[in-house]
Amino acid sequence: MQYVIVGIGGQGILFSSRVLGHIALSRGERVIGSEVHGMAQRGGSVISHFKIGKYSSPLVKAKEADVLLAFDQNEAIRNLHFLKRGGKAIINVHAPEAFENESLKQFLKGRDIELYPIKGYEILKEHMNGRFLFLNVLILGAMCGAGIGNVTIDEVKKAIEDLAPPKHIEANLKVVDLGYGAMAK
Amino acid sequence: MGKKMILLGNEAIARGIVEAGCEVACAYPGTPSSEILPAVAKWADELETKTVVEWGANEKVAFEMAAAASFAGKRTCAVMKQVGLNVAADPFMSVAHFQLKGGFLLVVADDPGPHSSQTEQDSRFFAMFAKVPCFDPSTAAEAKEMVFDAYDLSERHGIVTMLRPSVRVDHCRQDVELLDVLPIERPASFEKDVKRWVCLPAHVKINHPLLNKKNDAIREEFEKDFSKYNYEVPAEGKASLGIIAGGISFAVVMDLLTSMGRKDVSVLKIGTPYPLPTKLVGDFIAKHDKVLVLEETYPVIETQIIDRSKVLGRLNGWVPRAGELLPEVVEEVILKALGEEVVSSSEEEYLKKALEELKIAPRKPMLCPGCPHRASFFSIKQALPNAIYPSDIGCYTLGVNQKTVDAVIDMGASITQSSGFYLAHKVDGAERPIVATIGDSTFFHMGLPGLASAVYNKHAFVLAILDNSITAMTGGQSHPGVGEKLRKEDEGRRVDLEGAVRGCGVKWIKTVEAYDVRENKDLVKEAWEYAKANKEPAVLIFKHPCMLLRVEQDKIPVKVDQDKCIGCKFCIDFFNCPGLVFDEEKKKAYIDERFCVQCGVCINVCPHGAILGSNGEEA
Ligand SMILES: Cc1ncc(C[n+]2csc(CCOP(=O)(O)OP(=O)(O)O)c2C)c(N)n1
Numbered sequence: 001m002q003y004v005i006v007g008i009g010g011q012g013i014l015f016s017s018r019v020l021g022h023i024a025l026s027r028g029e030r031v032i033g034s035e036v037h038g039m040a041q042r043g044g045s046v047i048s049h050f051k052i053g054k055y056s057s058p059l060v061k062a063k064e065a066d067v068l069l070a071f072d073q074n075e076a077i078r079n080l081h082f083l084k085r086g087g088k089a090i091i092n093v094h095a096p097e098a099f100e101n102e103s104l105k106q107f108l109k110g111r112d113i114e115l116y117p118i119k120g121y122e123i124l125k126e127h128m129n130g131r132f133l134f135l136n137v138l139i140l141g142a143m144c145g146a147g148i149g150n151v152t153i154d155e156v157k158k159a160i161e162d163l164a165p166p167k168h169i170e171a172n173l174k175v176v177d178l179g180y181g182a183m184a185k
Numbered sequence: 186m187g188k189k190m191i192l193l194g195n196e197a198i199a200r201g202i203v204e205a206g207c208e209v210a211c212a213y214p215g216t217p218s219s220e221i222l223p224a225v226a227k228w229a230d231e232l233e234t235k236t237v238v239e240w241g242a243n244e245k246v247a248f249e250m251a252a253a254a255s256f257a258g259k260r261t262c263a264v265m266k267q268v269g270l271n272v273a274a275d276p277f278m279s280v281a282h283f284q285l286k287g288g289f290l291l292v293v294a295d296d297p298g299p300h301s302s303q304t305e306q307d308s309r310f311f312a313m314f315a316k317v318p319c320f321d322p323s324t325a326a327e328a329k330e331m332v333f334d335a336y337d338l339s340e341r342h343g344i345v346t347m348l349r350p351s352v353r354v355d356h357c358r359q360d361v362e363l364l365d366v367l368p369i370e371r372p373a374s375f376e377k378d379v380k381r382w383v384c385l386p387a388h389v390k391i392n393h394p395l396l397n398k399k400n401d402a403i404r405e406e407f408e409k410d411f412s413k414y415n416y417e418v419p420a421e422g423k424a425s426l427g428i429i430a431g432g433i434s435f436a437v438v439m440d441l442l443t444s445m446g447r448k449d450v451s452v453l454k455i456g457t458p459y460p461l462p463t464k465l466v467g468d469f470i471a472k473h474d475k476v477l478v479l480e481e482t483y484p485v486i487e488t489q490i491i492d493r494s495k496v497l498g499r500l501n502g503w504v505p506r507a508g509e510l511l512p513e514v515v516e517e518v519i520l521k522a523l524g525e526e527v528v529s530s531s532e533e534e535y536l537k538k539a540l541e542e543l544k545i546a547p548r549k550p551m552l553c554p555g556c557p558h559r560a561s562f563f564s565i566k567q568a569l570p571n572a573i574y575p576s577d578i579g580c581y582t583l584g585v586n587q588k589t590v591d592a593v594i595d596m597g598a599s600i601t602q603s604s605g606f607y608l609a610h611k612v613d614g615a616e617r618p619i620v621a622t623i624g625d626s627t628f629f630h631m632g633l634p635g636l637a638s639a640v641y642n643k644h645a646f647v648l649a650i651l652d653n654s655i656t657a658m659t660g661g662q663s664h665p666g667v668g669e670k671l672r673k674e675d676e677g678r679r680v681d682l683e684g685a686v687r688g689c690g691v692k693w694i695k696t697v698e699a700y701d702v703r704e705n706k707d708l709v710k711e712a713w714e715y716a717k718a719n720k721e722p723a724v725l726i727f728k729h730p731c732m733l734l735r736v737e738q739d740k741i742p743v744k745v746d747q748d749k750c751i752g753c754k755f756c757i758d759f760f761n762c763p764g765l766v767f768d769e770e771k772k773k774a775y776i777d778e779r780f781c782v783q784c785g786v787c788i789n790v791c792p793h794g795a796i797l798g799s800n801g802e803e804a
Pocket residue numbers: 213214215216244266268269270272302303578579580581596623624625626627628653655656657658659731
C-alpha cells in the first residue's frame with residue numbers, strides 16, 4: 001500500500017502517518033515514508049509519503065499511490081497525479097464548487113479515481129468547538145468509513161490509544177467515530 | 186534480534202550515536218539535521234549513558250567543542266546542516282590533518298531540492314576537499330549502522346569521519362532495529378603533545394602526507410571490507426544498462442526498477458563515496474556497455490571515476506545538474522539511458538488545465554498567525570518606507586511577503602550587508618535609511634562580529650533584533666539568549682541580549698513589545714535619526730514570544746467591518762496574516778477563523794479603521 005498525505009503546514013498531518021506506521025508495525029509489516037520539516041511547516045504546502053511493504057525508497061512516485069488523504073482541497077487537487085489508476089482520495093472540502101470543474105472531472109474519469117469528500121471544518125466546528133487540529137484523526141476515521149486504505153477502525157483506535165497523549169485520547173476517539181460516521185452514511 | 190521501532194531517520198542516527206558510546210555530542214540546529222541532537226539526549230537518558238548534549242552558538246563552536254573532546258579521548262560528534270559546515274569549514278579542514286584520539290563523527294545533513302536551505306551543496310565534496318572519509322546512507326536503518334563503522338574507522342585511523350544523510354534519509358520514517366550500548370570505559374585523558382595538537386605549518390608538513398596515506402589505506406578498506414555498503418545487485422542475464430547509485434538515489438532506483446518491471450539493469454550501490462573504491466567501480470563499468478551514475482547533488486562519485494568513456498552522468502548532461510532526483514526524474518533519465526521513449530499521458534493535461542482554471546498554486550510559507558515578526562516588520566515599513574532592508578535567516582526571512590526583506594545572504598549578513606550598503610552610499614556622499622532585521626538565535630550565531638565591526642568603523646543603520654526567545658525556523662531550539670539548555674534539567678545561564686549589544690559599544694538601544702506597532706513605528710524613526718546624526722548603529726530589540734512557545738496571551742477576537750473596508754488590500758500587502766484574507770468577489774477583507782489566533786495586532790493596521798476588536802477595541 002502506498003499513501004500520500006497532503007495539507008498545509010500546521011495542520012498536523014504527520015500524526016496520520018505515525019498512526020498508519022504503528023498499525024503496520026504491529027501487523028509485522030515493513031514501512032517507510034517521508035515527511036516534510038522546516039520552512040514549509042510555516043503554513044506552506046506539505047506532503048507526506050508512506051509505504052507499507054517491501055520498499056527501499058520513502059518516496060511515492062506519481063501514478064502509484066493507492067490512497068490520497070488531503071487535509072485541504074486545493075492541496076488535494078494539486079496532488080491528484082500521485083494516485084494510480086483506480087486510486088481513492090479522502091478530501092477535506094471547504095468549497096465544493098471546485099469539483100464541478102469540467103477539466104478536473106475529465107481527469108478523474110480518465111484515471112478512474114474516486115473522491116470521498118468530507119466537510120471537516122463544519123464537522124469540527126459543530127462537534128469539537130472548532131478545534132481544527134483534530135482533522136488528522138477525522139480523516140483517518142473517514143478513510144475507515146469509506147472502506148479504503150486497508151486498515152480497520154479498530155486498528156486506528158488502538159494506534160491512537162498507543163500514540164496520543166493520554167488526556168487527548170478520548171477526544172481523538174470521538175473524532176475518529178465522527179469521521180467514520182460521515183462516510184458510512 | 187533487537188526490538189524494532191519506527192523511527193525518523195534522524196532519530197535512528199541519534200540512536201546509533203548513543204549505542205556507539207559517544208559521550209560528547211554538540212550541534213547547532215538546521216533543517217534537515219535539527220532532530221538529531223534532541224534525540225541523542227532522549228536515547229542517552231533512556232539507555233542511561235552519561236552523554237552530554239549541547240547546542241553551540243554556531244556550527245564552528247559545536248565542531249571545535251567536539252574536536253577537543255576527541256583530543257581528550259572521548260567518542261564525540263558534531264551535527265549540522267550542509268551550510269553549517271561552511272561555518273565550521275575552518276576547523277574541519279584543519280582537524281582533518283590531526284591524528285585524533287577518540288572517535289569523531291561529523292554528521293552533515295544535505296538538502297537537495299532544496300527544501301529549507303540557501304544552497305543545494307553536496308557535503309561529500311567537502312569530505313573530498315578535506316580528504317576525510319564519507320559514508321552516504323540510503324535508508325534510516327543503514328544510516329544507523331554506518332554510525333558504528335564511522336566511529337570504528339575514525340578510531341582505527343585517527344581521522345574525523347563524515348556521515349552525510351540527505352533530507353530524504355533524515356526525514357524518512359522506517360522500522361529500525363534497536364541495540365544496546367557499546368560498553369566503552371574511557372576516562373578523559375588529554376596527553377600534551379605539541380606535534381599532535383598544535384597545527385603549526387611545520388607539523389602540517391608531516392601531517393599532510395600522513396593524511397594522504399590514511400586516504401590510501403581507507404580506500405583499500407572500502408574496496409574490500411565494506412561490501413555491506415558497496416555491492417552489486419546484478420541483472421538477470423545480460424544487462425542492458427549498469428547504474429552506479431549512492432545515497433537516497435540508490436533506494437529510488439531499486440523501487441523504480443521493481444515498479445518498471447526491469448530485470449535487465451544491474452546496479453552498483455556505493456555507500457562510501459569518498460575515497461571512492463575505484464577498482465570496484467572500474468570492474469563494474471568494464472562489464473557494461475554504458476553506465477549511468479545517479480547521486481545527489483554534485484558529481485562526486487562521477488568525478489572520481491578514472492575512465493569515464495562509458496559513463497553517463499552530470500558531467501555530460503545525462504543527469505539534471507540541479508534539483509532533487511525524484512522518482513519521476515530518475516525514471517526519465519533511466520529510460521533515456523536505455524534509449525527508450527518517455528510516454529506522457531493525456532490525462533495529465535486535464536489536471537494541469539484544472540489547476541489553471543481553478544487558480545490553484547502551491548501554498549507559499551507565511552509567518553504564523555500572531556507571529557511577532559509580522560508586527561515588527563509592519564512598524565519598520567511604516568516608519569521608513571524607503572529604507573533598504575537587509576535581513577537574515579530565520580522565520581523572519583518570510584518578511585519578503587511584507588516587502589521588508591530586500592537582501593539575504595547567510596546567517597549574520599543582515600548586519601554586515603548594512604555596513605556594505607552604508608559604505609556604498611557614503612563614498613558618493615549620499616545617505617539612505619537602512620534597517621536590518623536579525624533573529625535572536627542568528628544574532629548569537631554570527632551577528633556579534635558584524636556588530637562590533639560596524640560600531641568600530643562607525644556605520645549608520647538601525648538594527649532590529651527580533652527576539653522571540655527561540656530558534657523558531659528550525660523547530661524551536663534554545664540558544665544562549667534563552668538560557669535553558671537542551672536537557673531542561675541541565676543548568677544553563679541566559680546571556681543578556683541587551684548587555685551583549687551594549688558590550689559591542691552600541692549606545693542607542695531600546696527593548697520594546699513587538700505587538701505595539703504604533704509606538705514602535707515612532708521608535709524606528711527615532712533610532713534612524715540617532716544613527717544618522719551620530720554615524721553609528723542604533724539597536725531596537727523587538728520582544729515577544731514565538732507562537733510555538735504557546736505562552737498565554739490576551740485573546741482579542743477581531744472582525745472586519747464590511748462597510749468601512751474599502752477593499753484597498755493594504756492589510757494583505759503589508760501585514761499578510763493567514764487569518765486575514767481577501768474576498769476577490771466582494772472586494773472586501775475578512776477574518777478566516779480557521780487560522781486567526783486572536784492576537785489583535787491587525788486592529789492597528791487598517792488605515793480606514795475597518796478592523797475592529799469584537800470587544801470594542803478600536804484603532
Ligand atoms: C549556517 C546555518 N546554520 C543553520 C541554519 C538553519 N537555520 C535557519 S534559520 C535559523 C535560525 C533561526 O533562529 P532566529 O534567528 O532566532 O529566528 P526565528 O526563526 O526564531 O525567527 C537556523 C539555525 C542556516 N540556515 N545556516
